[in-house]
Amino acid sequence: xxxxxxxxxxxxxxxxxxxxxxxxxxxxxxxxxxxxxxxxxxxxxxxxxxxxxxxxxxxxxxxxxxxxxxxxxxxxxxxxxxxxxxxxxxxxxxxxxxxxxxxxxxxxxxxxxxxxxxxxxxxxxxxxxxxxxxxxxxxxxxxxxxxxxxxxxxxxxxxxxxxxxxxxxxxxxxxxxxxxxxxxxxxxxxxxxxxxxxxxxxxxxxxxxxxxxxxxxxxxxxxxxxxxxxxxxxxxxxxxxxxxxxxxxxxxxxxxxxxxxxxxxxxxxxxxxxxxxxxxxxxxxxxxxxxxxxxxxxxxxxxxxxxxxxxxxxxxxxxxxxxxxxxxxxxxxxxxxxxxxxxxxxxxxxxxxxxxxxxxxxxxxxxxxxxxxxxxxxxxxxxxxxxxxxxxxxxxxxxxxxxxxxxxxxxxxxxxxxxxxxxxxxxxxxxxxxxxxxxxxxxxxxxxxxx
Amino acid sequence: xxxxxxxxxxxxxxxxxxxxxxxxxxxxxxxxxxxxxxxxxxxxxxxxxxxxxxxxxxxxxxxxxxxxxxxxxxxxxxxxxxxxxxxxxxxxxxxxxxxxxxxxxxxxxxxxxxxxxxxxxxxxxxxxxxxxxxxxxxxxxxxxxxxxxxxxxxxxxxxxxxxxxxxxxxxxxxxxxxxxxxxxxxxxxxxxxxxxxxxxxxxxxxxxxxxxxxxxxxxxxxxxxxxxxxxxxxxxxxxxxxxxxxxxxxxxxxxxxxxxxxxxxxxxxxxxxxxxxxxxxxxxxxxxxxxxxxxxxxxxxxxxxxxxxxxxxxxxxxxxxxxxxxxxxxxxxxxxxxxxxxxxxxxxxxxxxxxxxxxxxxxxxxxxxxxxxxxxxxxxxxxxxxxxxxxxxxxxxxxxxxxxxxxxxxxxxxxxxxxxxxxxxxxxxxxxxxxxxxxxxxxxxxxxxxxxxxxxxxxxxxxxxxxxxxxxxxxxxxxx
Numbered sequence: 001x002x003x004x005x006x007x008x009x010x011x012x013x014x015x016x017x018x019x020x021x022x023x024x025x026x027x028x029x030x031x032x033x034x035x036x037x038x039x040x041x042x043x044x045x046x047x048x049x050x051x052x053x054x055x056x057x058x059x060x061x062x063x064x065x066x067x068x069x070x071x072x073x074x075x076x077x078x079x080x081x082x083x084x085x086x087x088x089x090x091x092x093x094x095x096x097x098x099x100x101x102x103x104x105x106x107x108x109x110x111x112x113x114x115x116x117x118x119x120x121x122x123x124x125x126x127x128x129x130x131x132x133x134x135x136x137x138x139x140x141x142x143x144x145x146x147x148x149x150x151x152x153x154x155x156x157x158x159x160x161x162x163x164x165x166x167x168x169x170x171x172x173x174x175x176x177x178x179x180x181x182x183x184x185x186x187x188x189x190x191x192x193x194x195x196x197x198x199x200x201x202x203x204x205x206x207x208x209x210x211x212x213x214x215x216x217x218x219x220x221x222x223x224x225x226x227x228x229x230x231x232x233x234x235x236x237x238x239x240x241x242x243x244x245x246x247x248x249x250x251x252x253x254x255x256x257x258x259x260x261x262x263x264x265x266x267x268x269x270x271x272x273x274x275x276x277x278x279x280x281x282x283x284x285x286x287x288x289x290x291x292x293x294x295x296x297x298x299x300x301x302x303x304x305x306x307x308x309x310x311x312x313x314x315x316x317x318x319x320x321x322x323x324x325x326x327x328x329x330x331x332x333x334x335x336x337x338x339x340x341x342x343x344x345x346x347x348x349x350x351x352x353x354x355x356x357x358x359x360x361x362x363x364x365x366x367x368x369x370x371x372x373x374x375x376x377x378x379x380x381x382x383x384x385x386x387x388x389x390x391x392x393x394x395x396x397x398x399x400x401x402x403x404x405x406x407x408x409x410x411x412x413x414x415x416x417x418x419x420x421x422x423x424x425x426x427x428x429x430x431x432x433x434x435x436x437x438x439x440x441x442x443x444x445x446x447x448x449x450x451x
Numbered sequence: 452x453x454x455x456x457x458x459x460x461x462x463x464x465x466x467x468x469x470x471x472x473x474x475x476x477x478x479x480x481x482x483x484x485x486x487x488x489x490x491x492x493x494x495x496x497x498x499x500x501x502x503x504x505x506x507x508x509x510x511x512x513x514x515x516x517x518x519x520x521x522x523x524x525x526x527x528x529x530x531x532x533x534x535x536x537x538x539x540x541x542x543x544x545x546x547x548x549x550x551x552x553x554x555x556x557x558x559x560x561x562x563x564x565x566x567x568x569x570x571x572x573x574x575x576x577x578x579x580x581x582x583x584x585x586x587x588x589x590x591x592x593x594x595x596x597x598x599x600x601x602x603x604x605x606x607x608x609x610x611x612x613x614x615x616x617x618x619x620x621x622x623x624x625x626x627x628x629x630x631x632x633x634x635x636x637x638x639x640x641x642x643x644x645x646x647x648x649x650x651x652x653x654x655x656x657x658x659x660x661x662x663x664x665x666x667x668x669x670x671x672x673x674x675x676x677x678x679x680x681x682x683x684x685x686x687x688x689x690x691x692x693x694x695x696x697x698x699x700x701x702x703x704x705x706x707x708x709x710x711x712x713x714x715x716x717x718x719x720x721x722x723x724x725x726x727x728x729x730x731x732x733x734x735x736x737x738x739x740x741x742x743x744x745x746x747x748x749x750x751x752x753x754x755x756x757x758x759x760x761x762x763x764x765x766x767x768x769x770x771x772x773x774x775x776x777x778x779x780x781x782x783x784x785x786x787x788x789x790x791x792x793x794x795x796x797x798x799x800x801x802x803x804x805x806x807x808x809x810x811x812x813x814x815x816x817x818x819x820x821x822x823x824x825x826x827x828x829x830x831x832x833x834x835x836x837x838x839x840x841x842x843x844x845x846x847x848x849x850x851x852x853x854x855x856x857x858x859x860x861x862x863x864x865x866x867x868x869x870x871x872x873x874x875x876x877x878x879x880x881x882x883x884x885x886x887x888x889x890x891x892x893x894x895x896x897x898x899x900x901x902x903x904x905x906x907x908x909x910x911x912x913x914x915x916x917x918x919x920x921x922x923x924x925x926x927x928x929x930x931x
Contacts, residue, residue, distance in 0.1 A: 100794060100796065101691070102687050102690065102691060102794075102795065102796040103794040103795050103796050103825070104690060105794065125693055149635070157608075157612060158634065158635075160611075160640055160643050161608060161612045168887075170887070174883050175883070176881070176883045176884045176886070176887040177880070177884050178884065178887065178888070180859070180860070180861045180879070181794060181859055182792045182793065182794055182824075182825055182859070182860055182861050182864070183795075183824045183825065184600055184604060184609065184792055184821070184824040184825070184826050184864040184865060185792055185861045185863070185864060186597060186598045186600075186609075186647050186863050186864065186865060186866070186867050186868070187861040187862040187863050187868060187872075187876075187879055187880075188868065188876065188879070188880060188884070188885070188888055188906065189644070189647065189648050189888040189891050189892065189906070190598070190611065190643060190644060190646065190647050190648075191644065191887050191888055191891050193611075193640045193643030193644045194639055194640060194641075194643070194644045194891060196640055196643070197639070197640060198639055202639075213695065214693035214694070214695060215693070217693065241664075243664070243666070243667040243732075243733045244733060278732075278736060279736050279739055279740065280739070281735045281736060281738070281739030282732065282733050282735040282736035282739065284735075285733065285735050286733065333635075335633050335635045335636060336633060337551075337554045337632055337633050338553070338554050338633070339551075339553040339554050367635075368633040368634075368635070369635060401633070401636075402631070402635075402636040402637060404636075404637050419637040419638070420637060421637075422636065422637045422638030423628065423631065423636070423638070424627050424628040424629065425627060425628070425629045425630075425638060425639075425641050426638070427627070428627060428629065428641055428894060428895065429638050429639050429641065431893075431894040431895075431897075432639055432641075432644075432891070432894040434894075435890040435891070435893050435894045436887075436890055436891075436894075448637045448638045448639075449638075
């Protein structure tokens with residue numbers, strides 16, 4: 001167990017003995033680095049692995065609680081920390097991108113923005129086929145720590161399927177690697193997998209190597225309007241079972257319980273978006289197949305989207321609930337087997353109608369995911385948020401699924417278990433945490449089961 | 452605990468007929484497909500998770516190591532018994548417990564043979580993608596332990612990409628489910644951390660695996676090149692063009708000669724390399740990709756090309772490649788197969804280095820390998836009866852592994868570290884790296900009784916009990 005941290009001044013003074021002045025954020029900046037309202041005592045901004053290791057080692061020796069930060073875009077994800085002594089910001093770390101186009105691999109530092117990586121890969125006609133929320137802002141380290149996948153994971157899998165090697169600093173500052181830079185490798189245990197989605201509770205990811213993919217020659221989106229969510233989800237399964245299946249498919253139920261200017265309840269709209277990525281020669285037939293299936297499945301209207309509109313739509317879908325313009329609110333991700341997504345999302349729809357919650361629902365029927373975002377400040381109230389989360393967890397349990405609270409306004413968030421029950425493996429997860437971070441300094445309390 | 456009492460305890464759990472302990476009977480379980488051997492105190496054949504759990508708990512109470520074993524086809528010694536251990540053979544647990552076609556997954560027992568899963572779900576239009584060379588014999592449990600690959604993992608990934616959840620018996624006999632059926636639930640990726648742990652973290656008793664829809668169309672192309680350089684360039688050209696074939700397999704001059712000698716397959720006498728490329732998808736996509744691949748191979752100097760889309764014709768194209776390793780028996784009584792992996796752009800450089808090792812050591816080396824993902828399989832040909840040859844062959848294998856590491860590669864692409872390569876681990880990993888792996892292991896198996904002595908350097912040397920891989924007859928279809 002960690003010792004009580006030293007005073008703020010002492011903590012900053014100790015850091016200053018190890019790091020140059022520019023690697024320590026001024027005291028006036030602390031509020032900017034707050035994690036869920038918890039203001040750190042100091043912020044280290046190392047520019048090298050040596051500096052980062054030194055800061056970590058000191059924190060570990062002193063029992064200071066460390067929170068790692070990339071761009072800060074997804075800092076809200078995870079439970080409210082019990083306390084933060086030191087924020088470790090990776091913004092100043094070296095940003096090398098080592099791309100080997102002929103090998104379809106890339107090795108990239110944790111502080112590099114995903115957008116910068118995609119730009120570099122794009123020059124060689126390649127990409128990392130991921131579309132997490134706020135892709136334009138988040139860093140590679142943040143993306144690996146949060147592991148929030150987007151619509152493209154339907155066809156391309158998750159980060160775990162793309163990462164081939166990783167370098168990590170342990171809480172004692174010792175840097176270790178696993179895997180490598182080759183696409184097929186079983187040399188040693190796959191420790192890197194444990195860090196993906198671990199929210200920095202097991203170590204600080206410094207660098208990762210990925211398998212990348214050739215950019216598809218064609219990228220076409222079909223939009224179909226449906227009378228009901230149930231109908232759209234049924235159509236989705238028809239499409240997904242077909243050889244011409246799209247690479248991404250999301251269904252949106254937008255604007256529930258909203259009233260028009262005259263106070264009448266408006267009918268929410270239900271759209272299905274299908275994104276077909278692939279070769280030129282096959283696209284004509286695939287579009288025809290998908291359009292036909294959609295019409296047969298009672299789509300009211302099916303048409304291809306213009307490329308600009310399609311790009312904006314997929315960005316909106318990926319950012320759903322996280323877009324700062326949407327303001328604060330309750331964002332919950334629910335998951336279950338694809339065949340049960342219809343039942344799950346119908347339950348969510350009924351719950352929202354019954355409780356008159358305004359909001360929208362984005363469903364990935366093939367991914368087995370339903371995300372609900374209910375904007376507004378009413379969710380800052382612990383009872384209101386707690387009741388809704390409990391209801392959603394009940395729906396998830398009904399289909400042997402899960403519900404994770406991705407966003408919730410304070411102070412309600414502090415009263416919630418944002419993760420829910422991780423199941424049978426929790427005891428092993430605790431043991432893994434004890435092995436990797438024996439003094440419990442890395443992000444304690446923010447992960448599943450209070451890890 | 453006296454051996455007699457131990458045997459009785461095991462017999463009470465699994466039944467008298469399912470414990471082997473007589474030295475003559477144990478002989479058959481001393482080996483796997485690798486070069487090492489070891490004798491267990493007993494081999495048990497449980498039929499259920501509960502029996503596995505009880506055997507493991509008994510061993511834990513008595514401080515006896517346990518070693519899980521599938522079909523024994525492993526090539527790195529992962530299933531070789533540790534001194535005084537109880538070997539747990541999972542071959543009786545071979546049922547497919549559930550096929551959920553709507554969600555494209557299956558729940559299977561660990562002893563199920565890899566190919567049997569694909570065969571069983573074929574009527575539903577599905578298959579299990581990882582296809583290790585021994586897929587007609589090797590088990591899903593063994594595949595999970597080794598994170599097995601196969602020729603088609605270039606596009607579809609290896610075992611870890613296809614495992615959703617696992618029921619695992621931990622070293623104290625406790626039974627735990629890790630992972631979930633849909634991926635994305637909260638918590639650490641324990642399944643990802645477990646797959647490829649070579650039986651050292653627990654014993655898989657059930658696996659939930661992904662199934663893929665069978666592609667509408669498949670096209671196999673065989674390109675013959677006068678020189679290996681041209682074939683390698685063709686691999687780079689195809690990848691560089693933005694195509695991602697499902698498989699890209701290569702044979703060099705010596706392996707072509709072996710196949711010709713053993714099978715009379717009809718390759719041109721002067722062929723320096725044969726490249727097999729497979730593409731799949733919907734028909735329009737496949738014909739477009741196949742045409743591009745053909746053009747690119749011609750541009751790199753292919754002297755002859757054959758193509759097939761119908762299953763039996765495709766099988767004929769694959770026959771030479773699949774029979775290659777067995778055919779090496781026509782050239783030498785024994786071979787030692789090295790499983791190195793390099794960035795695919797370094798293939799040519801490393802193949803030249805392999806050629807130098809062959810010249811320097813005096814042993815012919817044939818190359819049959821997964822070119823698309825840079826996974827080399829140099830086969831060092833020798834005769835174990837010649838005094839002193841075996842250690843020299845091992846040394847030559849070590850030289851090749853060093854060459855792989857020097858160009859940014861790794862020690863093993865798909866066969867595992869096991870006993871075979873543990874001494875080489877320091878070439879790639881620091882003590883701190885290995886310590887991080889051991890921490891992961893300790894989270895699952897703190898006592899170290901679960902399949903001890905593998906993967907990590909130290910302990911009994913890997914040369915002890917060396918037995919060269921037996922030569923497989925060409926018609927047995929063994930291939931890697």
